[in-house]
Amino acid sequence: MDTSNQDILLMKGNEAIAxxxxxxxxxxxxxxxxxxxxxxxxxxxxxxxWETTGMVVLQAESEVASINMLYGGGGSGxxxxxxxxxxxxxxxxxxxxxLAGAEIPALIVNVQRGGPGLGTIxxxxxxxxxxxxxxxxxxxxxIVLAPSSVQEMADFVDLAFGLAFRYRNPxxxxxxxxxxxxxxxVVLPPFKPRRTEEQIRQECxxxxxxxxxxRKPNILTSLELRxxxxxxxxxxxxxxxxxxxxxxVRLEEVQTADAEYLIVAFGSAARIALKAIDMLRAEGIxxxxxxxxxxxxxxxxxxxxxxxxxxxxxxxxxxxxxMVQDIRLAVEGRTPVAHYGKMGGIxxxxxxxxxxxxxxLAK
Amino acid sequence: xxxxxxIQPQNLVYQKPRLMNDNPMHYCPGxxxxxxxxxVAEVIDEMGMTDHTVGISPVGCAVFAYNYLDIDWQxxxxxxxxxxxTAIKRLWPDRLVFTYQxxxxxxxxxxxxxxxxxxxxxxxxxxxxNNAIYGMTGGQMAPTTLMGQKTSTCPYGRQADLxxxxxxxxxxxxxxxxxxxxxRQSVHTVAAIxxxxAAIxxxxxxxxxxxxxxLVEIVSTCSSGWKLTPAEANQWMAEHMFPYYPLGDLKxx
Ligand SMILES: Cc1ncc(C[n+]2csc(CCOP(=O)(O)OP(=O)(O)O)c2C)c(N)n1
Ligand SMILES: [Mg+2]
Numbered sequence: 001m002d003t004s005n006q007d008i009l010l011m012k013g014n015e016a017i018a019x020x021x022x023x024x025x026x027x028x029x030x031x032x033x034x035x036x037x038x039x040x041x042x043x044x045x046x047x048x049x050w051e052t053t054g055m056v057v058l059q060a061e062s063e064v065a066s067i068n069m070l071y072g073g074g075g076s077g078x079x080x081x082x083x084x085x086x087x088x089x090x091x092x093x094x095x096x097x098x099l100a101g102a103e104i105p106a107l108i109v110n111v112q113r114g115g116p117g118l119g120t121i122x123x124x125x126x127x128x129x130x131x132x133x134x135x136x137x138x139x140x141x142x143i144v145l146a147p148s149s150v151q152e153m154a155d156f157v158d159l160a161f162g163l164a165f166r167y168r169n170p171x172x173x174x175x176x177x178x179x180x181x182x183x184x185x186v187v188l189p190p191f192k193p194r195r196t197e198e199q200i201r202q203e204c205x206x207x208x209x210x211x212x213x214x215r216k217p218n219i220l221t222s223l224e225l226r227x228x229x230x231x232x233x234x235x236x237x238x239x240x241x242x243x244x245x246x247x248x249v250r251l252e253e254v255q256t257a258d259a260e261y262l263i264v265a266f267g268s269a270a271r272i273a274l275k276a277i278d279m280l281r282a283e284g285i286x287x288x289x290x291x292x293x294x295x296x297x298x299x300x301x302x303x304x305x306x307x308x309x310x311x312x313x314x315x316x317x318x319x320x321x322x323m324v325q326d327i328r329l330a331v332e333g334r335t336p337v338a339h340y341g342k343m344g345g346i347x348x349x350x351x352x353x354x355x356x357x358x359x360x361l362a363k
Numbered sequence: 364x365x366x367x368x369x370i371q372p373q374n375l376v377y378q379k380p381r382l383m384n385d386n387p388m389h390y391c392p393g394x395x396x397x398x399x400x401x402x403v404a405e406v407i408d409e410m411g412m413t414d415h416t417v418g419i420s421p422v423g424c425a426v427f428a429y430n431y432l433d434i435d436w437q438x439x440x441x442x443x444x445x446x447x448x449t450a451i452k453r454l455w456p457d458r459l460v461f462t463y464q465x466x467x468x469x470x471x472x473x474x475x476x477x478x479x480x481x482x483x484x485x486x487x488x489x490x491x492x493n494n495a496i497y498g499m500t501g502g503q504m505a506p507t508t509l510m511g512q513k514t515s516t517c518p519y520g521r522q523a524d525l526x527x528x529x530x531x532x533x534x535x536x537x538x539x540x541x542x543x544x545x546x547r548q549s550v551h552t553v554a555a556i557x558x559x560x561a562a563i564x565x566x567x568x569x570x571x572x573x574x575x576x577x578l579v580e581i582v583s584t585c586s587s588g589w590k591l592t593p594a595e596a597n598q599w600m601a602e603h604m605f606p607y608y609p610l611g612d613l614k615x616x
Contacts, residue, residue, distance in 0.1 A: 066446075210435055211413060211435045220438065
């Protein structure tokens with residue numbers, strides 16, 4: 001496909017991620033097939049970016065290998081990414097905690113499907129806990145972006161790389177089968193060349209790419225057996241996480257100014273909520289939407305503010321109720337908080353959401 | 364003659380490799396790891412590759428290899444070193460990229476990463492320390508533990524019906540189309556050390572020449588894990604391990 005121009009194109013979310021990666025100076029993609037995200041690797045394989053930008057594309061032997069390829073590639077200062085869906089992301093958790101521990105930047109895309117276990121290939125948002133609580137062992141955080149359109153699938157690739165490198169931390173795009181598979185209009189980001197070795201040395205003086213005579217060896221490890229030193233490392237990590245919480249919260253609000261009921265929803269659920277608030281307002285119920293774009297850091301402060309304004313908050317998620325816990329922590333009991341969602345790969349309709357809000361809050 | 368008169372370049376018969384620092388090693392007396400570290404350090408320096416080398420240390424006794432060799436390192440999760448090396452080499456093709464792994468790391472938990480990196484013909488070198496035991500965690504059974512060999516998790520000796528058979532991972536590697544050089548060496552004598560060094564050099568040169576993947580197994584001692592003195596360990600290795608893991612090149616193209 002000729003995607004060299006800035007035209008409006010029609011494509012799947014998964015395809016948009018692949019094209020955006022090629023355009024934003026990504027150095028390497030490593031992944032293993034799984035529905036509903038295989039189009040990412042397939043699109044990259046068809047586009048052959050190794051012949052144009054020099055980007056490496058490799059089908060790994062497993063998600064375990066993919067994430068550890070990210071550990072190696074990111075540790076060498078390169079912009080590297082992988083993509084998978086829920087069971088594959090589960091398999092990557094060891095690698096993600098190593099990335100966090102050794103402070104190595106990398107991008108992980110999760111196009112979620114329903115679980116637990118092998119689950120279903122239909123969409124879900126059931127990996128919210130896994131993404132926002134770390135998922136692997138130890139005290140760490142992953143920066144999590146939740147796109148709700150094909151356009152955001154494209155835009156968040158460069159954004160996520162930027163955040164990952166600014167904070168030397170793994171970043172995740174937490175999407176789902178709806179956004180990954182649906183076709184929508186998109187304008188791809190402008191081309192940005194891959195960084196030169198000189199630029200990588202400048203941006204990543206910590207990268208392990210060969211010790212030059214002017215410096216000590218660069219050693220990337222998450223191991224530290226001296227308790228005091230390990231505590232210091234953890235304290236530094238926590239300080240970094242607090243800084244990210246203060247500076248990187250992203251969210252979108254729709255009709256919250258006069259809202260008496262607030263729906264909080266991310267990703268594909270937010271699209272359904274947009275329709276539902278119009279339907280509720282047509283019935284005279286003033287509903288608004290807060291869409292967290294960063295799931296971690298979570299928009300705790302803004303939700304706490306809105307809790308003082310509204311008569312109730314509904315967390316609408318395509319799962320059994322996970323983000324609702326973060327909302328309750330933000331609200332601290334000041335206003336009723338309920339959850340509505342479906343599991344099994346079933347995506348609720350706007351009408352079902354309207355009924356749920358009326359039953360649970362606007363009684 | 365004074366000491367100063369004796370210490371002259373022309374009289375030099377041995378020196379510590381320049382890439383090895385003065386950090387005290389945590390390896391036990393009689394362990395092969397230290398000798399192999401030295402060989403790796405010498406070869407990198409002699410090839411003039413210090414500023415272009417990335418080593419990947421494993422989880423195992425050699426996890427701290429990065430404390431002793433003054434090159435850039437990444438420390439991998441248990442068994443995943445070949446995946447790291449794959450990415451680094453593909454992203455930095457002019458770098459010398461090697462992994463350094465034990466038998467548990469390479470032939471058990473990381474079997475998939477090992478086999479697939481080798482089979483893809485990644486232009487890397489895997490240095491494989493086969494001491495037939497899990498040294499770091501206190502002497503448990505390894506995939507390469509010999510039949511009848513006692514370890515803390517097969518205290519009555521390895522037996523087929525309970526534990527299966529020792530894995531000939533290096534022989535498997537030699538059958539893979541992606542490998543160009545597969546060899547089995549040891550470091551129990553000066554002659555063996557010289558051969559092992561030549562093998563590491565050849566493997567590193569192959570990696571830089573883009574000939575394919577390289578596996579250098581070093582049949583090694585673990586005197587602590589085997590509960591033997593260093594001298595006894597060398598003897599036990601020669602008597603029991605070499606018949607099962609014969610030294611020599613398995614593949615060289
Ligand atoms: C995922 C995981 N499982 C288990 C361990 C514990 N562990 C550390 S080293 C090791 C065995 C290493 O043995 P080997 O690779 O043979 O190296 P050696 O110490 O003998 O050189 C194990 C099981 C770990 N660190 N990570
Ligand atoms: Mg061992």
